[in-house]
Structure formats: structure tokens, C-alpha cells
Amino acid sequence: xxxxxxxxxxxxxxxxxxxxxxxxxxxxxxxxxxxxxxxxxxxxxxxxxxxxxxxxxxxxxxxxxxxxxxxxxxxxxxxxxxxxxxxxxxxxxxxxxxxxxxxxxxxxxxxxxxxxx
Amino acid sequence: xxxxxxxxxxxxxxxxxxxxxxxxxxxxxxxxxxxxxxxxxxxxxxxxxxxxxxxxxxxxxxxxxxxxxxxxxxxxxxxxxxxxxxxxxxxxxxxxxxxxxxxxxxxxxxx
Numbered sequence: 001x002x003x004x005x006x007x008x009x010x011x012x013x014x015x016x017x018x019x020x021x022x023x024x025x026x027x028x029x030x031x032x033x034x035x036x037x038x039x040x041x042x043x044x045x046x047x048x049x050x051x052x053x054x055x056x057x058x059x060x061x062x063x064x065x066x067x068x069x070x071x072x073x074x075x076x077x078x079x080x081x082x083x084x085x086x087x088x089x090x091x092x093x094x095x096x097x098x099x100x101x102x103x104x105x106x107x108x109x110x111x112x113x114x115x116x117x
Numbered sequence: 118x119x120x121x122x123x124x125x126x127x128x129x130x131x132x133x134x135x136x137x138x139x140x141x142x143x144x145x146x147x148x149x150x151x152x153x154x155x156x157x158x159x160x161x162x163x164x165x166x167x168x169x170x171x172x173x174x175x176x177x178x179x180x181x182x183x184x185x186x187x188x189x190x191x192x193x194x195x196x197x198x199x200x201x202x203x204x205x206x207x208x209x210x211x212x213x214x215x216x217x218x219x220x221x222x223x224x225x226x227x228x
Binding site: 004006031033040041042043045048050056058059090092097104105106107108109110113 | 148153220
């Protein structure tokens with residue numbers, strides 16, 4: 001089945017610890033995205049990548065880092081610099097990140113819930 | 118600032134009724150608009166995408182419309198079922214390589 005796989009489903013982080021969230025897609029999409037979802041707020045963009053070996057900061061990139069070494073993978077690291085990391089993290093992909101056609105339709109994974117303990 | 122509003126935040130309707138969910142936006146220069154559903158604790162499932170040149174899209178019992186001049190999109194659900202209970206999100210593509218989301222409408226279908 002084609003789709004986006006996020007792991008783990010639940011993740012617990014201690015104070016001062018870095019953690020990495022995995023996102024893998026087998027849709028052969030060029031563009032991948034990381035969003036953060038908090039209660040009562042819309043999804044906010046953390047980072048995005050339009051192509052392998054390239055990525056851009058989104059609206060709330062501080063305290064996060066990413067890499068895009070392979071087309072199918074876009075891991076997100078939540079660093080100790082992120083002061084309020086408890087949230088639901090969603091990874092998405094689309095065939096292309098630009099234009100107005102169907103190729104920008106976004107597909108999402110099932111999310112990772114990160115909690116600081 | 119490109120703002121997207123979904124009102125009401127929550128809606129309950131009896132099973133079998135037709136219903137309309139609303140999405141309003143302040144910037145009419147959109148590339149396309151996408152409707153999603155989200156079940157509790159889950160990711161987003163794409164329902165429909167409407168391109169800027171289109172007026173509506175249909176998929177089964179769902180029909181989404183787009184009126185750029187009034188800054189409004191609606192998602193019409195016909196013959197609602199308990200399985201339709203979820204949060205519905207609209208997201209707009211303004212051509213800046215990201216989606217701008219509304220905060221969603223939590224829909225409950227009462228059996």
C-alpha cells in the first residue's frame with residue numbers, strides 16, 4: 001500500500017534531550033512537510049522540502065532540525081532548544097510543492113504524539 | 118496576513134440530515150483549497166481538492182464548493198452517518214509552498 005508512515009506513534013522526551021521523529025513515504029513524492037498541531041490551533045508548518053538535499057524553514061522552525069538525504073525520508077529532530085515541544089506532529093507529502101494543480105494535493109501520515117516528561 | 122476561519126467550531130446533527138461546513142478566508146489569491154477529515158488522535162485524510170479555476174468538486178456524498186470572490190468554501194455532506202463524526206479542516210494553498218489551515222469544525226452525528 002502506498003502511503004506515509006510516521007514512527008513512533010507516541011514519544012516521550014526528557015528535559016534537555018533531543019529526539020527524532022521518523023517520516024517515510026513510498027508515493028514517489030518530491031515534496032515533504034512537517035506540521036505541528038496544538039489544541040485549538042490550526043496546523044503550523046515547521047519545515048518543508050521540495051527536493052532531495054534541500055529544505056526550508058517554515059513558520060515555527062526554531063528548536064527543530066531536519067534532513068532530506070533520500071527522497072522517501074524526511075526525519076524531524078526536536079532539539080533541547082525547543083522549549084515547548086509537547087504536541088502532535090504530522091508529516092505530509094505531495095507530488096510537487098508548487099503550482100495550483102492536483103500535484104500539490106497533500107497526504108498525511110498518522111502522526112506522532114510527543115510528550116515532555 | 119492570510120487568515121482561514123471555520124465556524125462553528127463544533128456542530129451536532131441527527132443522523133440522516135444533510136449539513137454544510139464553512140471555511141472563510143481573507144486572501145482570494147488562492148491556488149487551491151483542500152478539505153480534510155481528522156479522527157481523534159489520527160492523521161489527516163484528504164477528502165477533496167478544488168483548484169482555483171473550479172467552482173466545485175464531488176466525491177460520493179461530499180460536495181465542496183469554492184467562491185473566491187466572497188472568500189468562502191463549503192463542504193456539503195449528504196445523508197449524514199455516525200461514521201462521518203470527525204473534525205473537518207480546510208487548508209488553502211496560496212502558492213507559498215505551504216498550506217494555511219483553519220482550526221476545524223468538530224462534527225458529531227447523533228444516531
